[in-house]
Amino acid sequence: MNDVSNKQLVELARECWDHGRVGRSFEGLEQARVLLTQAQAAGDLEAEAECNRCIGWFCLQLGYPHEGMQAADAARNYFSQTENDWGHALSLAVYSWLILELGLSDISFETASEAVVIASRTADPALHAFALNCKAVALVICNERALASQMLKEALDLAYASGDESTIALTLVNRSYATLSAILVADKIDPGMNGEQVIDDATRTLRAAADVSRAAGDLWNLSVALCNSAELLAYCGHFDRALKDLVEAETLPGKHGPRARTHMLYTRGEVFRNMGRIDEALAAYVESERIASQHSISDQIVQSLQRLADIWELKGDFARALSFHRSFHAAYIRQSDDRTRQRAVVVDMQLTNDKLRKRTEELEMQAGVDPLTEIPNRRAFNSAFETIGHEKSSLAILDIDHFKLVNDQYSHIVGDEVLRRVAQLLRTIDPAMRPYRIGGEEFGLLFPNVSLEAAAPLAWQITAAVRDTDFSDLAPGLKVTVSIGLVETGILSGPQLLAEADRRLYVAKKAGRDQVIADGRSSVAALPAE
Numbered sequence: 312m313n314d315v316s317n318k319q320l321v322e323l324a325r326e327c328w329d330h331g332r333v334g335r336s337f338e339g340l341e342q343a344r345v346l347l348t349q350a351q352a353a354g355d356l357e358a359e360a361e362c363n364r365c366i367g368w369f370c371l372q373l374g375y376p377h378e379g380m381q382a383a384d385a386a387r388n389y390f391s392q393t394e395n396d397w398g399h400a401l402s403l404a405v406y407s408w409l410i411l412e413l414g415l416s417d418i419s420f421e422t423a424s425e426a427v428v429i430a431s432r433t434a435d436p437a438l439h440a441f442a443l444n445c446k447a448v449a450l451v452i453c454n455e456r457a458l459a460s461q462m463l464k465e466a467l468d469l470a471y472a473s474g475d476e477s478t479i480a481l482t483l484v485n486r487s488y489a490t491l492s493a494i495l496v497a498d499k500i501d502p503g504m505n506g507e508q509v510i511d512d513a514t515r516t517l518r519a520a521a522d523v524s525r526a527a528g529d530l531w532n533l534s535v536a537l538c539n540s541a542e543l544l545a546y547c548g549h550f551d552r553a554l555k556d557l558v559e560a561e562t563l564p565g566k567h568g569p570r571a572r573t574h575m576l577y578t579r580g581e582v583f584r585n586m587g588r589i590d591e592a593l594a595a596y597v598e599s600e601r602i603a604s605q606h607s608i609s610d611q612i613v614q615s616l617q618r619l620a621d622i623w624e625l626k627g628d629f630a631r632a633l634s635f636h637r638s639f640h641a642a643y644i645r646q647s648d649d650r651t652r653q654r655a656v657v658v659d660m661q662l663t664n665d666k667l668r669k670r671t672e673e674l675e676m677q678a679g680v681d682p683l684t685e686i687p688n689r690r691a692f693n694s695a696f697e698t699i700g701h702e703k704s705s706l707a708i709l710d711i712d713h714f715k716l717v718n719d720q721y722s723h724i725v726g727d728e729v730l731r732r733v734a735q736l737l738r739t740i741d742p743a744m745r746p747y748r749i750g751g752e753e754f755g756l757l758f759p760n761v762s763l764e765a766a767a768p769l770a771w772q773i774t775a776a777v778r779d780t781d782f783s784d785l786a787p788g789l790k791v792t793v794s795i796g797l798v799e800t801g802i803l804s805g806p807q808l809l810a811e812a813d814r815r816l817y818v819a820k821k822a823g824r825d826q827v828i829a830d831g832r833s834s835v836a837a838l839p840a841e
Contacts, residue, residue: 450724
């Protein structure tokens with residue numbers, strides 16, 4: 312097959328993606344499979360990767376996560392060996408969504424984080440927002456809802472900037488999900504929350520998501536928004552509005568996949584249960600469990616069985632309630648076992664891709680960028696340090712105080728976000744200063760052609776800025792401070808200069824943290840570093 316037809320295959324595969332936006336996921340999946348066969352026959356690896364990316368996304372929408380994961384993995388493997396950041400980021404994001412669907416939220420978060428970093432290097436805000444959506448939903452599953460909400464706000468800003476209505480709708484749906492997941496799962500509102508305000512905000516967000524989806528003809532996001540809205544409205548006692556949304560979702564054009572069908576049936580059960588129409592709720596839960604079992608949708612099996620036990624208890628049939636509760640417990644155990652097996656499969660796939668990952672890390676190192684914070688890395692610092700060593704300049708080592716406690720008390724997810732925020736703050740302090748992440752919670756600060764006397768106020772400005780930054784949205788009560796050791800080139804250079812900066816940092820820590828030590832003459836500063 313010639314180059315022109317190969318190019319056409321790639322374009323056809325990219326156009327196939329749009330089927331998922333208009334409720335034609337089944338048709339899109341079939342077309343992508345046909346195109347994949349043609350691409351394989353032609354030996355067109357790029358077209359194969361584009362087709363596999365589409366197959367992965369359609370399988371997620373329809374409820375076939377295992378097939379989708381294999382396809383998305385093939386796509387990300389191809390793109391990781393190319394300079395196509397757009398294809399790499401999108402295939403990684405799709406892969407992370409599918410891993411999340413299988414219940415592996417921690418691995419999904421790591422993969423989505425990688426997708427976000429790569430997407431940020433492109434000029435596509437919709438792609439960046441798409442990757443952020445998956446990362447945020449993984450955080451919701453990990454009970455890091457405050458951090459997820461902030462991330463979704465960033466995603467929504469990017470989505471609006473892109474003008475892509477499907478991405479806007481997706482972000483609005485997930486933003487409401489982040490707000491409401493704790494309420495609907497626990498069946499109560501946290502005492503510290505303004506319940507009415509939370510529900511009102513979520514209702515308006517879902518309504519906006521539905522409106523945007525309708526305008527774009529995006530039936531998949533519209534279906535999700537309507538079902539989530541129906542469940543929320545029923546929870547709040549607005550039964551007529553809940554039924555209206557549910558009926559609209561059920562009568563949307565196109566063929567529903569097993570994931571959407573079980574979602575609609577379970578939502579129907581929730582609406583009728585809240586209305587007190589127990590027999591109708593029972594019928595909906597029975598059908599939801601049947602379809603979920605037929606297609607091995609484990610989370611929906613567990614949820615439906617739990618509700619069936621509740622319903623039979625409400626009906627006073629305690630024998631059946633006990634039977635379904637036992638089935639629910641057995642399904643829950645099977646779900647845990649399935650996740651363990653699936654984790655082994657995914658880890659094996661990750662190990663298989665180690666060479667590719669190492670190559671990616673090598674390229675990132677060569678590019679001189681730290682992938683987590685997106686500021687220059689240790690390699691870039693070493694190169695720049697050699698240059699300023701011959702000038703009258705200043706250098707500092709900054710360390711985040713008690714950072715290990717942040718990780719231990721609040722989680723590594725929160726710790727990573729603290730690192731990102733500190734890095735971004737350092738970028739804004741003064742153009743005369745260049746920040747680098749040189750390892751762990753340590754940052755190197757270079758002040759080319761800036762004397763110690765001029766650099767010291769900037770260093771103190773950094774400590775004040777970090778201290779005054781509100782980190783409580785990441786975790787209640789979280790406070791962050793930094794300590795800095797500042798030196799000037801001149802008598803000392805090379806390793807001796809770095810050692811002196813480290814020594815002064817050590818003194819700052821010993822003196823109580825949250826401060827700058829720029830004086831090497833005091834006896835305290837002469838203490839050896841640990």
